[in-house]
Amino acid sequence: MGLLIVVIVLVLLVVSIYNRLVSLRVRSQNAWSDIDVQLKRRADLVPNLVSTVKGYAAHERGTLDAVTQARTRAVAAQSAGPAERAVAENELTTALRGLTVAVEAYPQLQASG
Structure with a gap:
């Protein structure tokens, strides 16, 4: 009888641990999905930012190219x-x-935003 109780307790413990691990995996996947959404949103906003800055800071071409290339990657x-x-x-x-840093060098750009 005592052995049966120990086996039942162990089975319940294993099931509980398994359920907890599954729950943690799902939470982790959901968290990564949220991160993906924010990263995609940020990448989608970069072209608008670059086009806004391009008109004011034409001689900051290297910085704008670096942002565009980094977004592409x-x-x-x-x-x-x-x-x-x-x-x-x-x-x-x-x-x-x-x-x-480049935008901070152009007060007229900050005022127009």
């Missing part, structure tokens, strides 16, 4: 593995930081 990496995506998104973040 980030969009292309959406079907790649997590490591490749992370590298591409980090490049886009770095390029956007450079663009932010």
Whole structure:
């Protein structure tokens, strides 16, 4: 009788652990889906940002090209593995930081936004 209780407790414990792991996996997948949505949204906003800045800061061509190229790599990496995506998104973040610095140098651009 005591052995049966131990077996039942172990089975319940295993089922509970399994259910918890499945729940965590689903939550993780949902979190990554949310991240994907935000990264795609950011990539979709970059062309508008570049076109806005292009008119005011024509001589910042290198910065604008870097942002455009980084966006292209980030969009292309959406079907790649997590490591490749992370590298591409980090490049886009770095390029956007450079663009932010360039925008700060043009007060008329900030005032028109």
